Each structure stands twice: as structure tokens, then as C-alpha cells.
Amino acid sequence: MTTIDLSKALVGADQIAAFEPKVAEAQKALEECTCKGNDFLGWMHLPSSITPEFLAEINACAKTLQENCEAVVVAGIGGSYLGARMVIDALSNSFGWLQKSDAPRILFAGNNIGEDYLSELIDYLQGVNFGVINISKSGTTTETALTFRLLKRMCEQQRGKDMARKVIVAVTDAKKGAARTTADKEGYTSFIIPDNVGGRFSVLTPVGLLPIAVAGFDIAALVKGAQDMEAQCGIDVPFAQNPAAQYAAVRNALYQSGKKIEILANYQPKLHNLGEWWKQLYGESEGKDGKGIFPASVDLTTDLHSMGQWIQDGERTIFETVVSVAQPNRTLLFPSDEENLDGLNFLAGKRVDEVNKMAELGTQLAHVDGGVPNIKISIDKLDEYHVGQLIYMFERGCGISGLILGVNPFDQPGVEAYKKNMFALLGKPGYEKETQAIKARL
Numbered sequence: 493m494t495t496i497d498l499s500k501a502l503v504g505a506d507q508i509a510a511f512e513p514k515v516a517e518a519q520k521a522l523e524e525c526t527c528k529g530n531d532f533l534g535w536m537h538l539p540s541s542i543t544p545e546f547l548a549e550i551n552a553c554a555k556t557l558q559e560n561c562e563a564v565v566v567a568g569i570g571g572s573y574l575g576a577r578m579v580i581d582a583l584s585n586s587f588g589w590l591q592k593s594d595a596p597r598i599l600f601a602g603n604n605i606g607e608d609y610l611s612e613l614i615d616y617l618q619g620v621n622f623g624v625i626n627i628s629k630s631g632t633t634t635e636t637a638l639t640f641r642l643l644k645r646m647c648e649q650q651r652g653k654d655m656a657r658k659v660i661v662a663v664t665d666a667k668k669g670a671a672r673t674t675a676d677k678e679g680y681t682s683f684i685i686p687d688n689v690g691g692r693f694s695v696l697t698p699v700g701l702l703p704i705a706v707a708g709f710d711i712a713a714l715v716k717g718a719q720d721m722e723a724q725c726g727i728d729v730p731f732a733q734n735p736a737a738q739y740a741a742v743r744n745a746l747y748q749s750g751k752k753i754e755i756l757a758n759y760q761p762k763l764h765n766l767g768e769w770w771k772q773l774y775g776e777s778e779g780k781d782g783k784g785i786f787p788a789s790v791d792l793t794t795d796l797h798s799m800g801q802w803i804q805d806g807e808r809t810i811f812e813t814v815v816s817v818a819q820p821n822r823t824l825l826f827p828s829d830e831e832n833l834d835g836l837n838f839l840a841g842k843r844v845d846e847v848n849k850m851a852e853l854g855t856q857l858a859h860v861d862g863g864v865p866n867i868k869i870s871i872d873k874l875d876e877y878h879v880g881q882l883i884y885m886f887e888r889g890c891g892i893s894g895l896i897l898g899v900n901p902f903d904q905p906g907v908e909a910y911k912k913n914m915f916a917l918l919g920k921p922g923y924e925k926e927t928q929a930i931k932a933r934l
């Protein structure tokens with residue numbers, strides 16, 4: 493079960509209840525496809541529409557990559573990257589990407605333009621039997637296209653054209669974009685990103701499912717978690733029992749009361765990239781028209797030793813949402829020590845997680861005392877099923893929350909601004925006017 497606890501949110505029950513009609517309106521608009529951005533609502537019933545046959549197709553492709561590759565580079569950025577990274581990190585061993593010994597090493601690229609990053613990746617791949625999953629909905633994103641150009645050539649040179657054809661897979665639009673043209677010309681296996689699913693809502697399409705399957709994880713269980721959460725967040729579920737509705741309502745109530753920053757906090761290092769994925773989901777969906785909560789994230793207790801001061805005592809415009817994992821997958825007890833020089837024998841025999849949980853509770857109480865409202869989202873354990881639940885809960889909460897805020901949660905017009913300037917500065921054909929204008933500003 494995934495639950496949401498608002499008892500320390502420092503918002504009266506009446507203030508949350510005041511949002512019930514707005515939540516109902518947003519849910520209706522999402523269900524009936526009458527809201528802003530209604531051509532991007534394919535994520536709404538995506539989990540329940542995924543068939544076993546579709547999962548089998550993804551698993552078959554993953555098997556080909558597993559059988560033929562020591563490493564697989566997942567090339568993609570933003571919504572074409574963060575979902576897979578988040579799930580794989582959450583489920584993997586903390587000190588390596590591998591959880592299953594027979595799975596290839598998963599590397600992520602195409603999410604930056606760092607020359608050192610790409611050069612070091614190329615160095616690492618020398619002599620390695622690697623494959624590539626090239627993920628881009630538009631098929632034209634510079635970061636990903638540049639990386640793919642380098643990897644395609646290297647893969648063909650290293651493994652030969654025929655094997656390259658087998659181990660390069662495209663996840664892209666059905667018809668348009670350079671990634672589609674290349675996939676069709678070269679005869680790569682390819683998967684389609686549905687038109688009506690935006691990048692940041694696409695983790696349960698092949699964008700996320702294929703890399704997750706290649707990494708050896710159970711995509712059926714991930715989807716089942718999302719399906720169950722889809723039912724739990726449905727329009728017919730009463731407001732008080734609907735976690736996505738509650739989350740959307742409380743964060744809007746807090747925003748109205750002057751809380752402009754939300755930090756997503758975790759107490760499990762494996763959830764670092766949950767924060768990265770969530771920041772894109774909420775930041776890109778709500779940060780527009782001069783509005784929107786600023787989404788930030790912290791890894792605790794690590795960041796209590798860096799950001800803890802600000803959170804406890806800084807400007808009181810912040811609230812936190814903690815993702816709490818009830819049970820770790822492993823057991824480790826604090827050892828007793830005869831000399832007890834560090835004075836920690838009072839912990840001997842306790843589970844490390846008990847200490848972590850007391851740190852979590854102590855931090856919650858301290859932050860609440862310091863005027864930081866606390867929303868607690870709890871999952872039983874870190875496995876595919878519960879990560880699937882979190883994914884859908886946050887997606888549904890985001891759709892509802894953005895509509896309450898009055899923005900179109902499904903577009904991202906602001907993302908184009910840097911691209912236009914970059915292309916003008918690089919002298920891309922077709923950008924001559926912009927090049928002149930930008931040069932005049934320098």
C-alpha cells in the first residue's frame with residue numbers, strides 16, 4: 493500500500509477540504525479530456541491499457557540486448573531519460589548498476605553535452621560489446637542526437653553492421669524525426685512513443701519499460717503497481733481516500749499560504765533519482781505563466797549536513813514531501829564494541845534502519861517545529877510494484893495540481909528558449925535572423 497499522511501502538513505482539514513470541488517473539476521476535465529493540453533492525456537489510463545503481449549514484446553527485445561551486450565547505453569534526455577534512470581537506480585545495488593548478474597551494465601548518455609563525459613564514455617566502451625537504446629520522441633534533440641551519432645559509428649565499427657543492427661534499438665515517434673528515419677533506414681527494432689504521452693509522463697511506455705527490462709527488472713510488476721494506483725486515484729474514489737487528490741489539494745493549499753518551494757526528501761540513497769524525475773514532472777508541468785511551486789529535492793540524512801540549516805531556519809517559504817520506505821530489503825545490525833570508544837553501544841543490536849527511522853522522525857518533528865509543513869508518502873518497500881505505485885500517484889497528482897493552479901500541465905513552451913539561442917549561436921541553417929539578433933546582444 494502507498495499512503496499519504498497530512499497530519500503534519502500544518503494545514504487545517506478545512507483548508508484541504510476547500511479544494512475538494514477544484515479537485516473534482518480537475519478530475520472530471522482529465523477524464524473527459526476537456527482540460528488544457530487534452531491532446532496529451534495518454535498517460536491517464538496507460539497502465540490499465542498495457543497488455544501482457546506488449547510486455548512480452550518489450551521483454552523479447554530486452555532479451556536480445558541482454559544476450560548480445562555487456563553494456564547498453566541508454567541515450568535520452570529529460571522525459572526520455574529520467575524515468576528509466578529513477579526506476580533502475582531505485583531497484584539496483586547501491587554500488588553499481590547491476591542487480592541481476594546476467595543483465596548488461598546500463599549506462600546513461602545523451603543527457604548532457606559534456607565533452608569529457610562523452611570522451612570518457614567512448615573510452616570505457618572500447619572493446620566492450622555494447623548496444624544502444626536511442627530514445628527521443630521528437631527524434632531531433634541535440635544532446636541525444638549528438639551522442640547517438642558517436643555511438644552508432646562506434647558500435648558499427650566495433651561490432652560490425654549486422655550486429656549493430658541487432659543491438660541498436662530506437663524508441664521514438666511513429667513517423668517523424670531523424671531517429672525514426674535512421675531506424676527505418678537501418679532496419680533497427682523500434683518502439684513507438686504514443687503521440688498523446690508527453691516525455692515526462694512516458695516512463696510506462698517503452699521509453700522507460702525497455703531500459704528497465706534490459707536491466708533485469710520485472711516490468712509486469714512495475715505496471716501492476718501503476719495499474720492498482722490508477723484505480724486508487726480514479727475519479728470515483730472519494731476525495732479523502734484518493735492519494736493523488738489529497739496530494740494535489742494540500743500542495744495547492746500550501747502554495748496559497750505562501751509556501752513557494754517544495755522539497756522531495758528521501759531517506760534511501762537509491763531514491764536520489766526519484767527526486768530528479770519528480771522535479772521534471774512538477775517543474776515542467778507547473779512552472780509557467782509566472783506561477784508554480786519550485787520543486788527541489790534532498791537526500792537525507794546526507795543533505796541535513798549541508799541543506800539542513802536552510803531547511804530548519806531559512807526563509808519560511810518551504811514545505812517538504814517525504815517518501816518513506818517502511819522496510820529495507822536487507823538487514824544489518826549495529827555491532828557491539830568492547831571498548832565503546834564512540835559511545836554507540838546503546839545502539840548495539842538495533843537495525844540500521846531503526847536509527848534511520850528515528851532520524852526521519854526526529855527530522856520531521858524538528859522541521860515542523862521550524863515551520864516546515866511535512867507531507868509523508870509511505871511505501872512498504874523498494875520493489876517494482878511500489879515504484880510503479882509512486883509513478884502513477886505522482887503523475888495523477890501532477891495533472892490535478894496543475895489544473896487547480898490554472899496552467900496547462902502538459903506543455904513546456906519555455907524549454908525552447910535556450911535551444912533557439914544555442915542554434916543561433918552555433919549558426920544552424922535557418923536561424924540566420926536569430927544569429928544576427930543574438931550577436932547584437934553580445
Ligand code: PA5
Pocket residue numbers: 569570571572627628629630631632633636690691692693776904
Ligand atoms: O518532457 C519533455 O517533453 C521533455 O523533457 C523531453 O522529454 C525532452 O526534452 C526530450 O525530448 P525528446 O524525447 O523529443 O528527445
